Amino acid sequence: MISSAYNQTNIYNLAVIKEAKRWFKSNFIDKDQFIAIQDAYKTPFYHPNFLIRLTLFVATLLALSGVTGFFFLIFADAGKEAISAMSVLYGVGSFVALEKLFIDSNHHYKSGVTEAVLYHACCFVIMGIAGITDFNIHVIIWTCLIVFSFSAIRYLDLLCTIVAILSLAYIIFYEFYNMGGIFQQVIPFLFIIFFTSVYFFTKRLTRKAQLKIWRNNLLIVESASLLLIYLGGNYLVVRELSVNIMNLSLEEGQDIPFAIIFYALTVIIPLIYLYVGIKKKDVVLLRVSLVLIAISVFTFKYYYNFGHPEITIIFAGIILLLVSIGLLNYLKVVRSGFTRENLLTEKWGGMNVEAFIISQTMGGNQTAAPKVHGGGGSFGGGGAAGDF
Amino acid sequence: MTRETPKELFDKGLITEDQFQKIDLIISGKLVSVFYELRSLLYLGVMLFTTGVGILIYQNIGEFGHILSIIALAILTLVCFWYAFKHVAGYSNEALKAPTPYFDYVVLLGSLLFISVQGYLQFQFGWLNDKLGVSTLITAAFFFYIAYRFDNVGILSLAITALASFWSISVSPQKWYSGNFFEGSHLYTTAIIFGASLAVIAVVFDKRGIKKHFTFTYLNFCILIFFVGAIVGLFDEKITALYVLLIYGGCVFAYYMARYEKSFLFLLYAFISGYVATTYLVAIAMGDEIGFWFLYSIASCGGFVYFLIKYKSFFTQK
Incomplete structure (x- = not known):
């Protein structure tokens, strides 16, 4: 089993401090208590805030591109095999540098620098192996799965976790697709069965105390599995993939095999999520189900539209408004453990972020001197006004 | 961080029993907040509704029954603001807590419907036809009023974008991507002056203690507009030295504002712009x-x- 490159106690302490900070910001504890907790759970980690991490990430990538450029200048004429082999070596070297230089000596923990070096290392190892094996797809996807799973587990990286699980999904799809015949037909059901098992297995892992430092990674796997179960049974996905990749030709009025099952799954899965989410007070299920309901509506509108998208949009808006206002009223008091009040502030819940989203998605970007025909430029209704 | 952490902190005496009870209720999942979920739904609802209405009006201009729907929208707009005026507390220079959970969204809905109705009236009756700019200015002024009266920082950002677009400056990354940052030529001069003037206003308001929590939004827009304008000017004009100096000056301002607002974001803008300007100078020297x-x-x-x-x-x- 791969262990983490980071010291477990330090990770736990950092998580406690982060959580205590949320409590402090939400006025559950006062400043002295927060400082006391910070002292009791000391951690040597260098883990700055998100913006600094982003800055460091980009700057490190630029600096690394300079390093790579130099190497390339020196070895440009070495031939394809040699370059591929060196690329693997260089990637492995980057992993070693990451551990020794940044994690061990300087206590970087997800500092932006570590992510940049990590992704850099992953890319060179994968590209090198791809080059050696003459870009064999089987090798590439299995290498991706192994390299990204390793990075996800050892460096607790969340993006690597997502890519690893997507690689896994793609492997299942690709391998069965290549077997052809009946195997292609069972892919949707295989997805549903396989990722349902992954979901329940992950749920079990989440409860294990010794895996607590991987809690966020497991959360990602959990949500991704829920999403992949749904996509496996979604009518739109199955139909489009059947037609475009598996060369299923549909005549007018024909439908894909087992169409009724996929219609049913498209409707039922989000509702099951929603029901179980409410019943068990599972926020992950709840949030995923909301997104999936939207995708399901889109799926049906995609095949059965009545030619008036604007009417659909207006009604969707009205329904959403009514539902959310209804729920806000209903949850004025705590009902079966749900409340409308903001208990703990979320990282992205700040009003400045909200203001930015409003300015980017709503109107207000209309320009004063548009040559748009019909003068449509001043209907700022949806930020899309300039496009007519 | 596990479900046992609050208990652990309580046992160590770092939090009191009362605090532990409250925190444990949340961490254990016995009490679940759907605050952000409901707000997202509300926001999405407002967005879909106003977008749909905008398209509907645009497509059916001049048709029978159309006047009725416009009247309905105008009434809905009035209802929104009637609701807002009914519930709002008196004006204050400080941040106000929204009187009801939907308050901010009602104000947002009213404001967006206002643009639709106003745009329709202007088109249908040919008001201000040769001066489309004036209507944008009216929108901006109205949004500023709403933002200050109902203490809504979202509307403030809409007001600033509307004001910027009156000067033909488009504040949207989507448009920068397609190369439409400025609708005409030499507008970067406008952008630089606009950014600088807005910064002055923001700082003056802040010093006078008027809505200090708006300062961040003002500065965010004006620093961004100023830098983008100056960088475009740097690449476009022959007077390199002037634009480099402007950018460095902007960096100094952004640095002080970053310290004042305790925001790394402004510092990030300064780093990027300063880096671009310096690299440009180096490129001239080095080839x-x-x-x-x-x-x-x-x-x-x-x-x-x-x-x-x-x-x-x-x-x-x-």
Whole structure:
């Protein structure tokens, strides 16, 4: 089993401090208590805030591109095999540098620098192996799965976790697709069965105390599995993939095999999520189900539209408004453990972020001197006004 | 962080029993907040509704029954603001707590419907036809009023974008991507002046204690507009020195504002713009010697990373 490159106690302490900070910001504890907790759970980690991490990430990538450029200048004429082999070596070297230089000596923990070096290392190892094996797809996807799973587990990286699980999904799809015949037909059901098992297995892992430092990674796997179960049974996905990749030709009025099952799954899965989410007070299920309901509506509108998208949009808006206002009223008091009040502030819940989203998605970007025909430029209704 | 952590902190005496009871209720999942979920739904509802209405009006202009729907929308707009005026507390220079959970969204809905109705009236009756700009200015003025009266920072950002678009400056990354930052030529001069003037206003308001929590939004827009304008000017004009000086001046301002607002974001804008300007100067001096540029990227970016980490205590305060 791969262990983490980071010291477990330090990770736990950092998580406690982060959580205590949320409590402090939400006025559950006062400043002295927060400082006391910070002292009791000391951690040597260098883990700055998100913006600094982003800055460091980009700057490190630029600096690394300079390093790579130099190497390339020196070895440009070495031939394809040699370059591929060196690329693997260089990637492995980057992993070693990451551990020794940044994690061990300087206590970087997800500092932006570590992510940049990590992704850099992953890319060179994968590209090198791809080059050696003459870009064999089987090798590439299995290498991706192994390299990204390793990075996800050892460096607790969340993006690597997502890519690893997507690689896994793609492997299942690709391998069965290549077997052809009946195997292609069972892919949707295989997805549903396989990722349902992954979901329940992950749920079990989440409860294990010794895996607590991987809690966020497991959360990602959990949500991704829920999403992949749904996509496996979604009518739109199955139909489009059947037609475009598996060369299923549909005549007018024909439908894909087992169409009724996929219609049913498209409707039922989000509702099951929603029901179980409410019943068990599972926020992950709840949030995923909301997104999936939207995708399901889109799926049906995609095949059965009545030619008036604007009417659909207006009604969707009205329904959403009514539902959310209804729920806000209903949850004025705590009902079966749900409340409308903001208990703990979320990282992205700040009003400045909200203001930015409003300015980017709503109107207000209309320009004063548009040559748009019909003068449509001043209907700022949806930020899309300039496009007519 | 596990479900046992609150208990652990309580046992160590770091939090009181009362606090433990409250926190444990949330961490254990016995009490679940759907605050952000419901707000997202509300927001999405407002967005879909107003978008749909905007398209509907645009497509059916002049048709029978159309006047009726416009009247309905106008009434709905009035209802929104009637609701807002009914519930709002008196004007204050400080931040106000929304009187009801939907208050901010009602104000948002009213404001967006206002644009639709206003745009329709203007088109249908040919008001201000040759002066489309004036209507944008009216929108901006109205949004500023709403933002201050109902203490809504979202509407403030709409007001600033509307005001910027009166000067033909488009504040949207989507448009920058397609190269439409400025609708005409030489508008970067406008952008620089606009950014600088807005900054002055923001600082004056802040010093007078008028809605201090709006300052961040003002500064965010004006620093961004100023830098983009200056950088476009740098690439476009022959007077390099002037624009480089402007950018460096902007960096100094952004630095002080970053310290004042405790926001690393402004510092980030300054770093990027300063880096672009400096690199431009170096490029003039060095030409396109490829080996040098690899060295440059290692030295400058590596040095920058080192600098950020070395003075981490200074930066993490923000």
